[in-house]
Amino acid sequence: xxxxxxxxxxxxxxxxxSFGCKENTSEPKLENASILGKVLFLDGTIGAYAYxxxxxxxxxxxxxxxxxxxxxxxxxxxxxxxxxxxxxxSSYNINSVEKELNLEESENLxxxxxxxxxxxxxxxxxxxxxxxxxxxxxxxxxxIGTNFSAVNYLSGSYFGDYSHxxxxxxxxxxxxxxxxxxxxxxxxxxxxxxxxxxxxxSLEESFSNGIHEIRFYDNDISQILSNPTNGFALVKNKIxxxxxxxxxxxxxxxxxxxxxxxxx
Numbered sequence: 001x002x003x004x005x006x007x008x009x010x011x012x013x014x015x016x017x018s019f020g021c022k023e024n025t026s027e028p029k030l031e032n033a034s035i036l037g038k039v040l041f042l043d044g045t046i047g048a049y050a051y052x053x054x055x056x057x058x059x060x061x062x063x064x065x066x067x068x069x070x071x072x073x074x075x076x077x078x079x080x081x082x083x084x085x086x087x088x089x090s091s092y093n094i095n096s097v098e099k100e101l102n103l104e105e106s107e108n109l110x111x112x113x114x115x116x117x118x119x120x121x122x123x124x125x126x127x128x129x130x131x132x133x134x135x136x137x138x139x140x141x142x143x144i145g146t147n148f149s150a151v152n153y154l155s156g157s158y159f160g161d162y163s164h165x166x167x168x169x170x171x172x173x174x175x176x177x178x179x180x181x182x183x184x185x186x187x188x189x190x191x192x193x194x195x196x197x198x199x200x201x202s203l204e205e206s207f208s209n210g211i212h213e214i215r216f217y218d219n220d221i222s223q224i225l226s227n228p229t230n231g232f233a234l235v236k237n238k239i240x241x242x243x244x245x246x247x248x249x250x251x252x253x254x255x256x257x258x259x260x261x262x263x264x
Contacts, residue, residue: 043145136231156247
């Protein structure tokens with residue numbers, strides 16, 4: 001007669017073996033979805049050969065691809081799930097971009113990627129005297145075109161003036177196309193400019209801990225980004241002993257310009 005203990009042990013082993021060999025009937029996620037689109041600047045300029053990273057947030061796996069000469073990109077053979085798509089910039093003047101996406105099974109998700117400039121950079125800037133500064137920005141205007149609604153405000157600063165000897169309080173005028181920036185000094189007095197140049201806007205600075213800052217909002221944004229051929233004249237709007245300075249993004253590096261703050 002067989003020992004009952006051996007019979008029980010045999011049945012337990014058989015049960016465990018049967019459980020371990022049970023067929024997995026769950027369906028694997030199909031990897032037949034895709035993400036595609038164009039890489040563009042806000043003015044519609046193509047981001048040719050832009051380098052993109054796609055991260056699967058569940059697995060943390062990453063794949064890379066460059067857009068083609070027309071800015072087109074496409075990631076194929078993707079599983080459904082959540083992803084981050086990124087454009088990474090090595091330029092101090094261009095933002096890196098990150099976009100979170102949810103991809104359904106078999107979906108062909110179209111998503112354009114927009115490259116954003118950090119600043120409107122100066123082409124040239126000249127300090128005519130303590131009251132007048134001339135500034136001309138880069139002709140592409142940070143590639144924003146007429147998409148002004150994407151911009152919350154433009155800002156410029158001056159650093160390190162703890163004794164308040166400088167100012168950014170100013171009136172802004174368009175420089176006439178016929179104006180030679182290096183002609184007679186009599187053309188660059190506040191009175192002459194106010195009487196003969198087209199007015200754009202008036203700016204009042206904020207001042208805190210040695211930092212002066214001005215901001216352009218609303219219609220002033222489109223005026224500045226219109227990028228007139230001969231630039232702008234900034235004229236100190238108060239009669240005092242302070243010295244008008246050039247708006248900067250980083251004064252320590254002599255980097256004149258306006259920082260672009262975008263709407264989210």
